[in-house]
Amino acid sequence: MTALPAAAGPPADAAPARTREESASVKKARDSENSVERVRAAGLAAVVAGDAAIAIAAIVGIIHFAGSGSSSQALPQVVAILSGAFTAIGTMTTAYFGIKAMSNTAKSLKSP
Numbered sequence: 001m002t003a004l005p006a007a008a009g010p011p012a013d014a015a016p017a018r019t020r021e022e023s024a025s026v027k028k029a030r031d032s033e034n035s036v037e038r039v040r041a042a043g044l045a046a047v048v049a050g051d052a053a054i055a056i057a058a059i060v061g062i063i064h065f066a067g068s069g070s071s072s073q074a075l076p077q078v079v080a081i082l083s084g085a086f087t088a089i090g091t092m093t094t095a096y097f098g099i100k101a102m103s104n105t106a107k108s109l110k111s112p
Contacts, residue, residue, distance in 0.1 A: 040100065047096045051089045058085035 058081050065077040 040103075043096060043100075047092055050092055054085050054088050054092075058082060 061081040062078050065074045065081070068074070
């Protein structure tokens with residue numbers, strides 16, 4: 001019997017070899033992406049906490065002014081507190097989601 005020639009190339013079950021530089025760059029990119037996601041989660045928590053703090057301050061202010069004096073004197077202060085609180089909450093929340101939307105758009109344009 002004659003021996004069959006050996007097949008050229010790596011065995012079929014062998015995984016492609018990666019260089020250390022390649023795997024290090026992949027790990028660095030993954031770590032960077034995880035870091036960005038943690039910052040985004042912290043940003044959302046900060047927005048929610050800020051909105052809650054503004055709402056609590058507005059409620060305390062309304063209780064303070066509504067409890068003192070007549071309702072005709074308290075009404076302008078209550079309106080001012082509510083309009084300021086709604087403006088602050090709306091501005092902060094809109095800024096967060098606007099920045100998040102632009103970040104997502106940039107991320108989708110970057111990735112193939």
